[in-house]
Amino acid sequence: MSELSTLARPYARAVFELARDRDALANWHEAMVLCAAMAADDRVRDLLTNPAVSREQRQSIFVGASEQPEGFDNFIAVLSANDRLVLLPIIVEEFATLRADHERTLTVTVQSALPLSDSQRAQIAEAMSRRTGRSVELDETVDESLIGGVRILAGDEVIDGSLRGRLERLGSALNQ
Numbered sequence: 180m181s182e183l184s185t186l187a188r189p190y191a192r193a194v195f196e197l198a199r200d201r202d203a204l205a206n207w208h209e210a211m212v213l214c215a216a217m218a219a220d221d222r223v224r225d226l227l228t229n230p231a232v233s234r235e236q237r238q239s240i241f242v243g244a245s246e247q248p249e250g251f252d253n254f255i256a257v258l259s260a261n262d263r264l265v266l267l268p269i270i271v272e273e274f275a276t277l278r279a280d281h282e283r284t285l286t287v288t289v290q291s292a293l294p295l296s297d298s299q300r301a302q303i304a305e306a307m308s309r310r311t312g313r314s315v316e317l318d319e320t321v322d323e324s325l326i327g328g329v330r331i332l333a334g335d336e337v338i339d340g341s342l343r344g345r346l347e348r349l350g351s352a353l354n355q
Contacts, residue, residue, distance in 0.1 A: 187266045187269035190257075191269075191270045191273030191277060194207060194211070194270070195207075195277040195278065195281075198274075201248070201249070204282070208275065208278060210245060210247045210248060214241045214267050214271075215267040217267075218264060218267035226240065227240075227265050228265065234259045234260060237264055238256055241267075242255055279313075284316060285311050285313040285315050285316070285333060286316045286317075287303070287315050287316070287318065287331060287332065287333045288317075288318045288319075288331070288333075289320070289329055289332075290319075290321075290325060290332075291319070291320075291321060291325065291328070291330075292322065292324075292326055292328065295329075303317065304317055307333055315333075324343060325344075328344070329341060
């Protein structure tokens, strides 16, 4: 996957700079997310890698798929000309990272044994915002296997306050 990320990164950076300069980050991101979802579909991926399908035909799959910002069709044309349309899912991930850094936002995944209350959500978001210095958006999932507590994933950082995590750490300590 790292080789594909290396190929995708220059495209993501170029399109990010274009969208940022046009004050259209949200519009570009939305259009790219849709096209990336299309490119990730097995049937579309088969078309994108089929040598019998022309570059123009591959390009036409994405152009006009939704309301697209000015210049988006040129972006798709460049990807098509360089046989890089299959990179769209990775390009959008790289773009999202660049956008989050630019906007100083962070999506924090919170796994809990039970659904969180509004006050718990607010406390977690506030604490993570103070800790990271960014505006925080929570992505919540319920995982009953945690038994109790929460597990928080913020970028590369994992904060495991779950009962299952505590029991595993206790078990490891007892086995040493």
